[in-house]
């Protein structure tokens with residue numbers, strides 16, 4: 275069995291990924307109610323991607339002989355506008371970035387290279403999520419400015 279801190283990071287990461295999937299699914303349903311079909315499809319795709327991360331982490335935990343699973347779901351954060359949703363998502367993704375940076379650094383120090391690589395791979399996806407959210411927020415900002 276791997277050291278208990280690595281198992282701890284994997285468990286926290288699984289909790290994060292299921293929380294993110296739940297948030298994006300809720301946002302997909304809410305934006306569908308608002309009639310924002312393409313936004314809704316985008317949030318559903320985000321949820322699928324976070325579930326894919328959970329799957330990789332569960333697989334890794336099994337490999338270490340641990341029972342895979344997260345233990346803590348964060349509350350879903352919604353809002354009254356698309357910008358509200360994206361700002362909550364940005365916070366969620368930045369939490370993930372911090373978690374994966376810490377986990378990756380720890381694993382590298384312990385020479386647990388396979389675990390470090392898994393955390394690094396997911397970290398890069400989360401950094402991309404932050405960039406996508408920033409681009410969407412910037413585009414909304416520009417649109418409202420060109421209208422105003």
Ligand SMILES: [Fe+2]
Pocket residue numbers: 291294323324327370396400
């Ligand atoms: Fe993720």
Ligand SMILES: [Fe+2]
Pocket residue numbers: 294324367370399400403
């Ligand atoms: Fe993400």
